[in-house]
Amino acid sequence: MNIVLVGAGNLATNIGKAISRSGHQIVQIYSRTEASARTLADILGCTYTTSIDEVFEDADLYMIALKDSVLKDMAELLVKGRENRLFVHTAGSIDMDIIPALRRGVFYPMQTFSKQREVDFREIPIFIEAAHADDRDLLKSLASDISGKVYELNSENRKYLHLAAVFCCNFANHCFRLGEKLLDEHGGMPFEVMLPLIDETARKLHELTPQEAQTGPAVRWDENVIGKQMQLLSDTPDLQHIYELLSKSIHHDKL
Amino acid sequence: MNIVLVGAGNLATNIGKAISRSGHQIVQIYSRTEASARTLADILGCTYTTSIDEVFEDADLYMIALKDSVLKDMAELLVKGRENRLFVHTAGSIDMDIIPALRRGVFYPMQTFSKQREVDFREIPIFIEAAHADDRDLLKSLASDISGKVYELNSENRKYLHLAAVFCCNFANHCFRLGEKLLDEHGGMPFEVMLPLIDETARKLHELTPQEAQTGPAVRWDENVIGKQMQLLSDTPDLQHIYELLSKSIHHDKL
Numbered sequence: 001m002n003i004v005l006v007g008a009g010n011l012a013t014n015i016g017k018a019i020s021r022s023g024h025q026i027v028q029i030y031s032r033t034e035a036s037a038r039t040l041a042d043i044l045g046c047t048y049t050t051s052i053d054e055v056f057e058d059a060d061l062y063m064i065a066l067k068d069s070v071l072k073d074m075a076e077l078l079v080k081g082r083e084n085r086l087f088v089h090t091a092g093s094i095d096m097d098i099i100p101a102l103r104r105g106v107f108y109p110m111q112t113f114s115k116q117r118e119v120d121f122r123e124i125p126i127f128i129e130a131a132h133a134d135d136r137d138l139l140k141s142l143a144s145d146i147s148g149k150v151y152e153l154n155s156e157n158r159k160y161l162h163l164a165a166v167f168c169c170n171f172a173n174h175c176f177r178l179g180e181k182l183l184d185e186h187g188g189m190p191f192e193v194m195l196p197l198i199d200e201t202a203r204k205l206h207e208l209t210p211q212e213a214q215t216g217p218a219v220r221w222d223e224n225v226i227g228k229q230m231q232l233l234s235d236t237p238d239l240q241h242i243y244e245l246l247s248k249s250i251h252h253d254k255l
Numbered sequence: 256m257n258i259v260l261v262g263a264g265n266l267a268t269n270i271g272k273a274i275s276r277s278g279h280q281i282v283q284i285y286s287r288t289e290a291s292a293r294t295l296a297d298i299l300g301c302t303y304t305t306s307i308d309e310v311f312e313d314a315d316l317y318m319i320a321l322k323d324s325v326l327k328d329m330a331e332l333l334v335k336g337r338e339n340r341l342f343v344h345t346a347g348s349i350d351m352d353i354i355p356a357l358r359r360g361v362f363y364p365m366q367t368f369s370k371q372r373e374v375d376f377r378e379i380p381i382f383i384e385a386a387h388a389d390d391r392d393l394l395k396s397l398a399s400d401i402s403g404k405v406y407e408l409n410s411e412n413r414k415y416l417h418l419a420a421v422f423c424c425n426f427a428n429h430c431f432r433l434g435e436k437l438l439d440e441h442g443g444m445p446f447e448v449m450l451p452l453i454d455e456t457a458r459k460l461h462e463l464t465p466q467e468a469q470t471g472p473a474v475r476w477d478e479n480v481i482g483k484q485m486q487l488l489s490d491t492p493d494l495q496h497i498y499e500l501l502s503k504s505i506h507h508d509k510l
Contacts, residue, residue: 157442170471177465187412216425
């Protein structure tokens with residue numbers, strides 16, 4: 001497929017590389033930021049533009065990998081004059097119908113992308129949706145050339161999937177961050193001492209459910225330890241509140 | 256060293272195996288529950304007892320791997336008549352001085368132990384403390400035979416380390432559990448679709464700090480997505496409260 005990639009941020013960069021590697025062709029990058037557009041175009045060996053009017057009109061697919069907040073406006077601008085083409089966005093939480101084209105779809109790779117890290121796209125689940133069956137097959141075929149894990153999912157269910165991903169990734173990562181803060185402020189152990197514990201916490205889930213895997217004072221409801229730990233957090237009421245809420249949630253989950 | 260192991264639960268089982276493998280000798284298991292004591296004694300090829308009076312009096316080390324709530328009482332019973340011996344407990348959050356013996360210490364392997372999973376003790380950090388320098392050296396030597404990661408840490412700092420571990424392990428795991436619940440209740444994706452995301456979330460921390468690694472709507476403070484996700488949780492106020500609190504905590508962390 002000949003693909004125009006709209007966006008040049010983290011996600012666009014990662015998807016663009018994966019698509020190029022899969023044998024499909026990114027023919028053009030569009031981004032409002034010329035430096036980003038040029039950088040990504042250089043990596044992928046394709047052309048770029050910063051003007052909507054110059055976006056090719058005959059691509060097989062327009063993939064919009066932009067921040068959620070600008071998606072709607074950009075989709076409208078792009079579709080104009082290219083009404084018969086296939087457009088997808090890559091956002092987990094956004095409805096397919098935000099794209100005002102008959103041939104519209106979603107191509108959502110669920111992963112946490114950071115500029116500093118290369119990810120292995122074969123392992124990343126991609127969730128596909130399309131308004132038309134032919135386009136769905138096209139998107140599934142493209143996704144399968146990139147990843148071993150391709151699923152169909154409608155917009156309503158994808159919203160919950162994305163919400164679950166916020167818990168499993170962003171919120172879990174914030175728990176790591178709060179642990180790091182406690183170490184920084186008390187007792188001089190570097191955060192790296194936590195890595196074997198964090199690795200095992202993730203690894204366990206390949207064999208046990210999160211509920212089976214749970215350990216620690218909250219699931220045992222060890223009031224003595226919980227009381228003392230609440231005390232340790234008395235100078236940081238926000239942290240104390242999070243501790244209390246999550247401990248109770250763990251406890252109630254077990255009941 | 257000849258070691259009496261007090262306890263026959265998850266932690267005792269894992270430590271007992273690791274000690275046996277290291278060339279040291281577990282000579283006796285004590286547990287109030289005969290079935291558990293016998294099972295572990297069979298695994299380790301040693302004797303066991305359910306009576307405090309029959310606990311050997313001449314071991315080099317008494318390692319108490321019990322629930323925090325019974326630690327104090329058990330330590331008192333054990334020390335009586337064995338006043339010159341070396342006693343340690345294995346609890347992250349408990350003061351060394353809970354043991355009423357001159358030769359007392361702590362031997363805390365920081366990991367999440369589940370019965371169903373074998374762990375690689377070489378990778379588990381062990382935190383050592385002792386009232387006397389000779390005993391500290393003895394414990395460090397034992398720990399080094401089991402693990403490649405041995406640290407000295409006093410009781411005060413260990414309390415914060417253990418609290419940090421609750422965030423990095425138990426609370427992060429609960430975020431995985433809440434994600435699983437959302438998937439169970441909406442939209443029929445199996446939890447295993449989350450595993451690549453969870454694995455990458457943990458793996459990233461070997462290269463980036465948790466703050467650098469953060470992604471998602473809260474760190475971008477994408478009010479549109481946050482508002483919609485709060486809405487999706489309106490039927491589950493407890494979950495909604497956790498969502499709000501963690502999102503704000505991520506946002507404030509960035510400021």
